[in-house]
Amino acid sequence: MKFPSIFRTAKPMRFDIQPRYYDPVKEEIAQRTAKIKRELQADGKIPLENEDSEVLNRDYGSSIRGAFTQGGPIKGRSSSVVSSTGIIRLVIFMVLLGAFFGYVYIGPEALYTMLFIFMGGALVYLFFRLKGKSRR
Known part of the structure; x- marks a missing residue:
């Protein structure tokens, strides 16, 4: 029996996963088709669509990949040996x-x-x- 209380007690969290269907072949075909379409648009063989659809068709890779190697030291900081x-x-x-x-x-x-x-x-x-x- 539970006694009345003014404090809330933590309840155990339940694991609830919603399965999604993923087809890697279909995903690869869609990416390759979008890439070929962009290349043809860049060559001028097919007309350009509006800019919104071009942004949606862009390949999205990892945005973190190479981010640390591209940057340099923080600007405004002294790089003196004594201050290191x-x-x-x-x-x-x-x-x-x-x-x-x-x-x-x-x-x-x-x-x-x-x-x-x-x-x-x-x-x-x-x-x-x-x-x-x-x-x-």
């Missing part, structure tokens, strides 16, 4: 790996040394970046 996420990820991985092995073999002094080197590099980078902006 793969390079940044590699640098971060190498720094962490170096910090780990430096700490294991040398001790905490290796971490302090790496910290000073990176801070100095960051200051040099900021100096040249700000120096370049002041010229403009």
Whole structure:
């Protein structure tokens, strides 16, 4: 017995398929006939029909096929080596790996040394970046 409730409970979904008849031979004949008709219209051997029927007779292939190879990089994005996420990820991985092995073999002094080197590099980078902006 079911108790009354204000919430709806999910019911199991039923599998209901409507079979369709598909004749591959008939489909191929229709496609070949439409293709030959378009070729004859392009050659001028038979008169052109209105444009609506020409759109309907067009062969529809896969629209996704070759879509990724035809496109290039996204316009407007910088393709600098420094801004590439793969390079940044590699640098971060190498720094962490170096910090780990430096700490294991040398001790905490290796971490302090790496910290000073990176801070100095960051200051040099900021100096040249700000120096370049002041010229403009």
